[in-house]
Amino acid sequence: TEWNVSVWGKRRAFTEHIEKLAELVSEKTGGEFTMNISYGGLSNNRENLDGISIGAFEMAQFCAGYHRDKNRVVTVLELPFLGVENLEQEVAVSTAVYNHPAATEEMAQWNAKLLMTSPMPQYNLVGTGDPRDTLAKMEGMRVRATGGLGKAFEAVGAVPTSVTATEAYQAMESGVVDTVAFAQHAHLSFGTINQADWWTANLNPGTVNCPVVVNIDAYESLSDAEREALDSSIPEALDHYLANYGELLKKWDSVLEEKGVQKVEIDPAVIDEFRAKAADPAREAWIADMEAQGLPGQELYDLVVKTLAEAKGS
Amino acid sequence: MAGSAAVLEDSSLLSRLDRTLIPLERLFALVSGLAVFSLMFLAAYSVSGRKFFNAPLSGYVDYIEAAMPLIAFMGVSYVQREGGHIRMDILIASLKGRALWLFELISVLLILVLILALIWGSWAHFDRSFDMSKPLWSRDSSIDIGLPIWPSKLLVPVAFSVLALRLMLQAWGYGRAFLKGLENPVAVPLILSVAEQARIEAEQLEGSE
Amino acid sequence: MDEITIGLWVTGGMLAMVVLGMRVAFAAAMAGFVGLVWLRWNGFDYAPDRFYKALEISVKVAGQVPHSKVSAQALSLIPTFILIGYLAYYAKLTSALFEAAKRWIAWVPGGLAVSTVFATAGFAAVSGASVATAAVFARIAIPEMLKIGYNKQFAAGVVAAGGTLASLIPPSAILVIYAIIVEQDVGKLLLAGFIPGAFSALIYAGLIISIALIFKNVGPPVSGFTWRERFAALPPALPIVAVVVIIIFFVYNPFGDAWGTPTEGGAVGAFIVFLMALYRGMRWKQLKEALIETAKLTVMIFTIIWGVLIYVRFLGFADLPGAFSDWITSLTVSPMLILVCILLAYAVLGMFMDAIGMLLLTLPVVYPAVMALNGGEAVSAADSTFGMSGPMCAIWFGILVVKMAEFCLITPPIGLNCFVVAGVRDDLSVQDVFKGVTPFFIADGLTIALLVAFPAIVLWLPSLA
Ligand code: NA
C-alpha cells in the first residue's frame, strides 16, 4: 500500500511527527506500507480536508482556524486562555476532544478520521517599540492573529489585521501590524523574530489546533498488519515530535538573546484582566453558538477543562 | 497569437442564438471589470483607514479573496466568443476550408468535454462548502472574519455553464461550416492574420488619445 | 506504467494540442485532467469498474483547482496592474511623457529616438503590458521622427523595442505571474525589475546614440527648448512619478518603514491614475470600456493560470518536476552552460509562443530544475553554484526569463510588438519593422549577457529590502 500525504510549507518541527510516522510504518511492515509526503504539491493548505473527502490523497494535515465552518467541533481547542501550559497537555486535551463522538461524527462528514494532533505551543506576541504589557497599551494595537485569538485581542481593544503567515514579516516591517502572534517555530521560520524588539513569555493567550486526518475508506482497506503498524506508531511519532520541539524551545532563549529581543513577563493581574475581558465572553459566545446548531458545546468545553485538570494533576 | 477575432452575423437561427448570448456574456465581463474596480477602492479605503484613522479594514484579505473568482471567471465565455483565449495559430492559420473547420470543431469539442467535467467538479467543490442546515448555509468560511465561501465557489460552475453554452454554439457553427464547406461561417471567431489583428488592437486605442 | 512515463506522455500530448491550435489554457487543463485520470486508473490495475471511481476523483480534484488557486490575495495585483495601464490612456499620460522627454533629452545625437525610448520606459512605469505601449507610441512618436527625416524602418524599430520595457519595469503583470508560479515574494521581484528595466533603456539609448554618430541618416538632434519650456512639460507627466513612488514605497522605503503591501501599492497607484483620468475628462462611457477591456485581458490571463495549474496539480501527483531536477543536476556539464541553454531555449520557444503562455507552461518544470542547479531553495550564497542564496536565485532567474519574454516580442516570425507597430502605420510593412528592430537584438543580447554575468544589477535593490 502506498499513501499520498498532503502537507504544506517546508519540512519543519510542525511536520516531524508525520515524517516519523511514515518512517515507522514502513519499517514495521518491511516496506509494504509507504507514505509519500508532499509539501504543497497535492493541495492548497486550506483544502486538505476537501482532498481527503474526495479521496485525492489518504492522509493530510490542516488547521482548524483556517476554516472554522468546516470543523466547528475542534475549534473548542482554539478558544483563548484555556490554560494549557505545555505540549504534553496540548496533546492530552486534543486527544480527548478528537475521541468525542461529536468530533468523530463531524469529521466523518468529510470521510475523515482524526489520527493525531500537531501540538502547538501558545501563540505569544512579538512586537516592535515599547512592550505592550498592559491592556491600556494593547488598545489600538494592530495585531496579526487569526480565529479565536484575533477575537480575544479585539475584546481588549486591539485591531486584528489579516495578513497571511508568509506576509507577516513584511507586514511587521511596513507597520501594517505592530505585533504578530505565532508559535515559536513560526516566529523563526517566517522571520518575524528578526523584526522584533520584544516577546511575551507568559501571555499564553491560546493556540491553533492542527489535526492529522486519514481518509476513512483508505484506513479501512488497510490490511490488519498495516493498520496495526499505523495505529501503534502514533504514540511514538508524537513522542518524537515533542522531543524535537523541546529541542527547539531550548534553543529559543538563546535565539532571543542573540537577536537582542527582550523577554517580557506580563503581570499575572494583567493576564487575569485580559482573560476576564476576552476569554469568558468568547467562551460563552462559542458555547451558545454551538448549542444553537445542535452541537454539544458545553460538554466539549467541560471535557477540555476536565482533561486539562487531570493532565496537570498527573 | 490570436487576440480578438471577427465573428460574422446573419439571420440564421445559429447567429440569432449567438447574439442572444452576447448581452449576458458582456454583462458578466462588466461584472468582472467592476470587481477589479472595487479592489482599487477597497485598498484605498484600507490604507487610509490604517494610516490616518488607526482603523484598518477588518477582513481586507478575506474580501479580496472573495472578489477574485468574480474577476477571474465571469468573463470567460465572452473571451471565448471573441476568440480571445490565446493559442498558437501558426499551423492552423495555414489551413483552409473543411480541414480548418474540422480542426476547430475537434478543438471546441475537446474544450466542451473539459468544461463539462469542470462544471461537475467545481459544483462538487461548491457543494462541499454548502449546507442548508448550517448558519448562513456555510460549511466553509474565510480565515479572518469567517465569511461563507460558498457564494464565490458557486460562481465557477455558473460561469462555466455559460461557457458550455457558448462552446455548444461554436461546435454547431464549426460543424455546420464543415458539413456545408462554408467559406465564412457565422457565430464562430474567424482567424485573422496577425497583421489584421494588430490593426484591430490599435484601433481599440484610437478613441483614447 | 510508472508515474514518470505517464507524466512524459501527458506533457507531450499537451504540447501537441498547443501546436495544433487548441487554446493554451484549455490544452493544459485537459492534459492535467486526463493525466489525473490516467494516474488513478493505472493505480487501480485497469479494472474497468474502477475507471468510474478514478474519473470521479479526478473530476473533483481538477474542479477544485480554478476556485482554490484563483482566490489568492497576491493574484489581485494582475487585474490592478492591467487597469492602471488602461486608465493611463484616459489620463493622457503618454503624450505628456513624450513631450517632456523630447524637451529634456532630444538634444543628444539620435535625440528623438532616445526620447522615445525614455518615454516608453516612463510609460512602462504605469503600464503592465508591452503591446499596448508599442501601439500608443507608434502613433505619437513615429510621425515626429519622420517629420525631421528619420529612416522609416529605424523609427518603427525604436518604438517596437521601447515598447517591450513595460514587462520589466513595474507594474508588470508578467513578473507577478512568475512570482505566483514559483511562490516567491512579489514585492522583491517587482523591486528587482526596476534597475534591469532602466538598464535596458540605457543600453537602447547607448545603441541609438552610437548609430547616430556612425550613420548620419537617423535624424538630427532636436535642440532649442528653453528651460521654461522644459519645466512646463513636467506637470502633466507627474502622475507617473506619483505611481512609481507609491509602488516603490509600498514595497521598500529607503527612509524607513514601507507603506504597506505590494497589493495595496498597486491598488493605490491605480486609484491615483483613476483620479487623473477623471480630471482629464474620462466619463462612464470610457470607464466602462476600460473595465471591459481590463476584464478581457484579466480573464484571458487567469484562464491560462488555472488551466496550467490543473496540469501542475497533475505534475504534483506524478512528481515529474522532481525527476527533471534530478536529471538536470546529474548532468556533468557546467551549470552555467545549462542555464544559458535554458535561456536560449526560451528564445527559440518565444519566437512561436506568447510570453505568458510560454512562462506558465514551462516554469513548473524548469524552475525547480534551475533552483536545484543552484543548490536548492534554502541554499546559502556561500554553498550555491551561482553564488547567490535560493530566494535571490529565484529573483535573478525570474528577471532573466522575463527579459527573454520581452525579447520575444520583437523577434520574427511572431514578434507581436512589430505587428502592432506595422498595424498602426499604413506606410510600414511588418518586414520594415523587423528590419528596423534588428539592431535592438544586439542591445537585448548584450543586456541579457550582462545580467547573467553581473547578477548584482538584478539583486542589489531587492537585497536592500
Ligand atoms: Na510596467
Ligand code: NA
Ligand atoms: Na517572437
